[in-house]
Amino acid sequence: MNVERGKINVTQLFFCVTGFVEGSVLLVNFAVDMTKSQTWMAVLASIAVAIPVIYSYVALATRFPGLNVIQINDIVYGPILGKLISLYYIFFFALTFSFNNRDIGELYKTFIMPDAPMIFFLAAFAVTCAYAVHKGLEPLARVSHIIVAISFTVMLLIFLLLIDIMDFSNFLPLFDVPLISLIHSVHVITAIPFCESIAFLMIFGSLDKTEKAAKYVIWGLISGGFILLNVAVRNTAVLGNTETIWTSPSFESTRLIDIGTVLTRMDLLIGVIQTILIFFKASLLLYALATSVAQILGLKSYLPILLPLTAIEVILSATVYQSPVDHAMTTQNAGIFYSTPLLYFTPAITLLIAVIRKLPKSKRRKRS
């Protein structure tokens, strides 16, 4: 039995995927150390790498309509191995939510309220996400298009306001990045903004028409990727080589907006839009975490465990990294390697086994 009874449609799914990918827009910075002014190239390459990977998620969900990944693992691998693999998913959801919560804490602590204790931001943000998750998947999906529309407008506006100080010679010389750095950068961008959408394996089961999901998910991924590309291009064109020295190039580039000394300090817009986008992404991750834990424990609803799980996540977020530098350094290696088997191979292998074992069997019986 699925713990979620609400249904969402494919258009809402498109906006959810776009908003989810956009939620990682700050994390493009992690790739700047490796590819510097060529980060835009890494973003484009990452979209190309992510499309087949994410298609494997949708193909798996389409083969098992109405089921979430925990149920699929039980069917494909059996109750014991299936649950072990499901624990890997849960571990990933738990850590990823804590990273996103930490991102918000660091954002506010570094740029907005440096004197306030970080635990306050972590707790306030996590409880807000828990409130959204408590309302269920449908309300979250219903606001997705508003979030995407606002973020798209703000990103476009910032780009246009910065056009006069952009220097496109900052992108030169082209193709001077070592191959290993480009691979590293693509690995970071593919894993974090794009493949974290593996959390949708807990959501695809709530689609009203799962068979139509592929097209909408891929377009959602491309739309979100376009925003990441816009941010990578904007930061390089505005900041040039100095891009690598800032904690948040997006904040620094937006601070340079000065239209007749009236329109200044627009970095506040970045703070607001980041909060909204990370809220949306973190809520979907918390939803995936709560439903997956409830599903593996065989609960009828995820609501009773939502608040205790959120509290554990707050402490995890507070202790997971020592500092923003530790956050960036760890993410660039251990942070992407630990999830690589899960993000790139596990759904594809599950799908392959399901095809070989001709699963799900009940579907075949109905057809015959």
Next chain:
Amino acid sequence: MIYVLTIYTLVAIINLPPLIKNGQKRELFAFIAFFIVAFVLSLLYAMDIEIPSPMEGLKYLIEDFMGLKYPEPK
């Protein structure tokens, strides 16, 4: 410390009665288990006792033990 105790008492007061009243034993046990873990972690954090990060363990396993690490960017 006082905040932790207040918040957790409130969470227990809000969540426990409906679970006991409806006889949802499995949900009740799951809630209590996670509640205890969360409460202990919060208490340790409030008392400034160091809680080990799972990323430290993963970092050791992946970077030091398995040697999976990209070269430092130039």
